[in-house]
Amino acid sequence: MHIDFSTAKGRSSYRFLVGAIAPRPIALVSTIDAAGQRNLAPFSYFNLMSAAPPVAVFSVTQPADRAKKDTLTNVLASGEAVIHIVSHAIVERMNLASVAYPNGVDEFARTGFTPVPSLQVQPPRVAEASIAFECTLIQSIPLGTARGAGTLVICQIRVMHIDDRVLTADSMSIDPQALDAVARMGDDWYCRASGPAVFSLPRIHSDRAVGVDGLPAALHSCGEWSSEELARLALAEELPSSDEVNEFRSGHRLATRQTLAAIARQHLAHFDVRSALLAAICASQAAAEQSCVTI
Missing domain, CATH: 2.30.110.10 (Electron Transport, Fmn-binding Protein; Chain A)
Known part of the structure; x- marks a missing residue:
């Protein structure tokens, strides 16, 4: 219409x-x-x-x-x-x-x-x-x-x-x-x-948010994240380095993709975007590894 x-x-x-x-x-x-x-x-x-x-x-x-x-x-x-x-x-x-x-x-x-x-x-x-x-x-x-x-x-x-x-x-x-x-x-x-109709969103005080188009391609292709979740992840001012990702992954060596995604969502709920992005990237890596094993 x-x-x-x-x-x-x-x-x-x-x-x-x-x-x-x-x-x-x-x-x-x-x-x-x-x-x-x-x-x-x-x-x-x-x-x-x-x-x-x-x-x-x-x-x-x-x-x-x-x-x-x-x-x-x-x-x-x-x-x-x-x-x-x-x-x-x-x-x-x-x-x-x-x-x-x-x-x-x-x-x-x-x-x-x-x-x-x-x-x-x-x-x-x-x-x-x-x-x-x-x-x-x-x-x-x-x-x-x-x-x-x-x-x-x-x-x-x-x-x-x-x-x-x-x-x-x-x-x-x-x-x-x-x-x-x-x-x-x-x-x-x-x-x-x-009541529950009222909610908060983080104030954006920087012009450095990476944006949805700046997120790793794996986060878009893995099918885990909704468009709204990607938008919140995209508030990160910069992508974590490979060393930071490896360190996070080492600290969660036994975590499955589902567990890592749950950790990311917990951080997102508390507006800890950087920690959420680290967990989300590791979840996408775990998903890729799981796919390779399945094949």
Whole structure:
């Protein structure tokens, strides 16, 4: 299947787009109108775009029943907004805030969220949210006029509020398990960024990774390693020398191919790529020797 967006109908293409570009973090955005009336609404076209200066962007799509959504009207008029990260603990109230209430309805009251004063902007914060960003408007960019067309709202983050309970033990970063953030999928689906869904990969701080094409040919041809395993092995900054391979093999003289491959996978699981590569090369040698004996 393929979709040509020059001829695709809007609603059907929308469902494929939001189902494919997922998960998407959710911005729960509070604003106020000229009369000081509070507004609160969630948006899943949202992300961090810069750290220095800190800039977040969310997009407000064109509704079918009015010129602009209240959030866009308010942020364009006031130049201020507070963006909250949605955790699983507040997901039902976030969903209730997505109701297209008439202009002038206080979504804080309708959803049961508690408004608390912000430090540098007029819109209030949601007390129940673990993380909030007080923002000022840098620029808005309309992307079209049809239903579903977005207007990018580019915001500079002035103040970040963090509940201490979602910090790591050293208070140097955010603990994803404690934050338990919720993200938007396609149709009516959501997901949680916590539990077994969260995993880590080693940060690559070097430009010297050998790459998959730099691995010994035997690792490709032996059939032992998946493409993903080869990619992790390829993070090694250099191939081990023949002396290192011989020394490793001597220390595992009685190990079979299966045992050596298991040792390699144990090292891979702990991101010890160099030791894993040594074991993997020795496993491929053992496989070749076993093949020769069989013949």
